Amino acid sequence: METTMKKIVAEIANVMDKMNEQDVEAVAQRLEKAPRIFVIGEGRSGLMARAFAMRLMHLGATSYVIGETITPSIEKGDILVAISGSGRTHHVVWTAQKAKEQGVFVQALTTNPEGDLAKTADAALIVPAATKFRREGEAPSIQPLGSLFDQSAHIVFDAICLKYAEAKQISQQAAFQKHSNLES
Known part of the structure; x- marks a missing residue:
């Protein structure tokens, strides 16, 4: 009998098998060229966005989380990465629309190619998950x-x-140099 953890891993593997590696690479290439990267998400998806922004910072990117007190205004040339599984999370979609008005490229991460977020975004990476x-x-x-x-x-x-x-x-050592050094 499969363990619960193995079932979870199998579910994730099933989703990953349906994704296109070239689509992931295209997102990375866009981000490489961006002067600044902003992220937005709500709930647990928002936590994933925050983890992403943190890792990008470790890799030398200038990254910000929308809604944090130290986040500057977004400008033309920046990229907004917006995440919503349903593609209809009001604050995420609204923020994507506002960013577009500022001339910002919007990269969505969603399950729903027909959702408001994917329709608003310049590009949508579809994650075929529940x-x-x-x-x-x-x-x-x-x-x-x-x-x-x-x-x-x-x-x-x-x-x-x-x-x-x-x-x-960016090497492991270079990324480690950007990691917090105020921890025990």
Whole structure:
């Protein structure tokens, strides 16, 4: 009998098998050229966005999380990475629309190619995972709510970071130098 953890890993592997590596690479290439990268997401997806921004900072990118007190105004030439499993999270979609008005490139990460976020974005990376809404056609999942999407998003973001680091020739040691040094 499969363990719960093995079932979860199998669900994630199923999602990853349906993704196109070239799409992930295209996102990394866009980010390589951006002077600044901003991220937005709500709930657990927002935590994935924050983890992504942190890792980008470790890799030498100038990255910000929308809503944090030290986040500057966004400007033309910047990139906004907006994440919403459903593609309809109001604050995320609204922020993407506002960013577009500023001339910012919007990169979406969502399950829903027909959602408002994908329609607003300049590019959408579709992660074919289950969300809390369990729409028809979503991957099946034993996990609650949008856990499968959030786990898959974390892996996709890490894959983007890996491609980014390779292109920028950022070594493990260089990334470690940017890691917090105020921890025990």
